[in-house]
Amino acid sequence: MAGRRGILCAAVILALASGAPALAQSDAVNVYTYREPGLIQPLLDRFTEETGIRTNVLFAADGLIERVAAEGELSPADVIVTVDIGNLANAKELGITQAIAGETLARVPDQYHDPDGQWVALSLRARVFYASVDRVTETALTYEDIAGPEWKGRLCTRSGLHAYNIGLIATRIAHWGVEQTRDWLTGVRDNLNHAPTGADRDQVKAIFDGSCDLAIGNTYYMGLMLTNDAEPEQKEWAASARIIYPDADGDGTQVNLSGAVVAKYAPNKANADKLVAFLLSDEAQHLYASGNYEFPVVESVEPSELVASWGVLTADTTPMVEIAAHRKEAAALVDETRFDEGPQD
Known part of the structure; x- marks a missing residue:
């Protein structure tokens, strides 16, 4: 500086x-x-x-x-x-x-x-799923899917209170309302492998280590890891995962x-x-x-050639001002569900 x-x-x-x-x-x-x-x-x-x-x-x-x-x-x-x-x-x-x-x-x-x-x-940056190349066969998923029983113990993410996840939760509130989003967030919490920790790159490392099979993260981190010559281990992490754009055939991927x-x-x-x-x-x-x-x-x-190789982004068109309006409700749900404490059943 x-x-x-x-x-x-x-x-x-x-x-x-x-x-x-x-x-x-x-x-x-x-x-x-x-x-x-x-x-x-x-x-x-x-x-x-x-x-x-x-x-x-x-x-x-x-x-x-x-x-x-x-x-x-x-x-x-x-x-x-x-x-x-x-x-x-x-x-x-x-x-x-x-x-x-x-x-x-x-x-x-x-x-x-x-x-x-x-x-x-x-x-724009898209909030997507990082999926294990070896352990996830699905090629299309929705945000709703990750609250299902088949993902029990297989998910990981950073803190629910981080701005990136607050934006995602606020977008779900815009689509579903508070009650359905609360139920969904509770299901996602109980499908986590461990309490939320680290940043988005750490979630890819967890996939590489075998701790989880599916993670929530922003697209651009994948690009930064795949091209990180200074820390080549991050290239290995990124190679263990692929990107799925959630809700590509529905509401669109949250951005x-x-x-x-x-x-x-x-x-x-x-x-x-x-x-x-x-x-x-x-x-x-x-x-x-x-x-x-x-x-x-x-x-x-x-988009760049590397980003384009991950597929076509169909972005959720919810106005950003509407997402911003639901941020306080989103943060309240994270606290209410004790999301950052991890699985509770």
């Missing part, structure tokens, strides 16, 4: 402390991001090459949206790039966003941007997103608009697809 990438630090503190206008620079745009620098920096570098506009980047794993709210009118943030619909909805609820240009929003399907234009998706907002008090508003528009250009969408193994949100752009 240092050096030529221009990460905001002392300059931000000085601007806030002095009460001076926050980093208004005609040749720069200030980006607060939850996305790891390694994932987003190639896109920002390309943006600078094309426009001459420098990008000052502040990365943090959490707390950036709350930070912008606390900074108020003195915030140096121009654009906030984040993962998960919950973060985008939270930014809007806190009143730290402003409308994105209509021509930019028009690049993506309606369900992938805020009806009021306060946020827009940049890429979440990465997205962006233009900050309410952006000191470099024109540059912020240019950056968001660039991130939704065909060029940037191809970079997302090839570098991060995510799905482009612009429909005319194809």
Whole structure:
């Protein structure tokens, strides 16, 4: 987080402390991001090459949206790039966003941007099943299926309270309502091999180790593992599993997103608009697809060759704002069912 990438630090503190206008620079745009620098920096570098506009980047794993709210009118943030619909909805609820240009929003399907234009998706990630190559014969499954008795002791996943699983549960509430989703979540809990633990890559390792046969995870982790030359053991984990897109012939596979907002008090508003528009250009969408193994949100752009080899994604079309509206109910169900304690019968 240092050096030529221009990460905001002392300059931000000085601007806030002095009460001076926050980093208004005609040749720069200030980006607060939850996305790891390694994932987003190639896109920002390309943006600078094309426009001459420098990008000052502040990365943090959490707390950036709350930070912008606390900074108020003195915030140096121009654009906030984040993962998960919950973060985008939270930014809007806190009143730290402003409308994105209509021509930019028009690049993506309606369900992938805020009806009021306060946020827009940049890429999609699907919540799928990792299936053991050796021990799972099924080629098509639904989310409902994994609560069935045939999967007793064969499932694994990360915490139900993680944003990725909350999004999945919230989508089931949108389709089924709270009561049916509670029953389903209870069945999934009791089919787990062990209490939820680790992250999505750990679930693939559990398949490799034989601890479980089917796991819930995001597609792009499979791409990251299959191409991980620095940790070749992850290639072995990934080779032990294949991807099944749940509900491919029904409601469609649940997707979440990465997205962006233009900050309410952006000191470099024109540059912020240019950056968001660039991130939704065909060029940037191809970079997302090839570098991060995510799905482009612009429909005319194809996924990478590796992602395409896993099959065709039929995405659930439930509007993201509806999924966001059910997140509190989803978290309450995780607590009520004691999902993170694992099997209870």
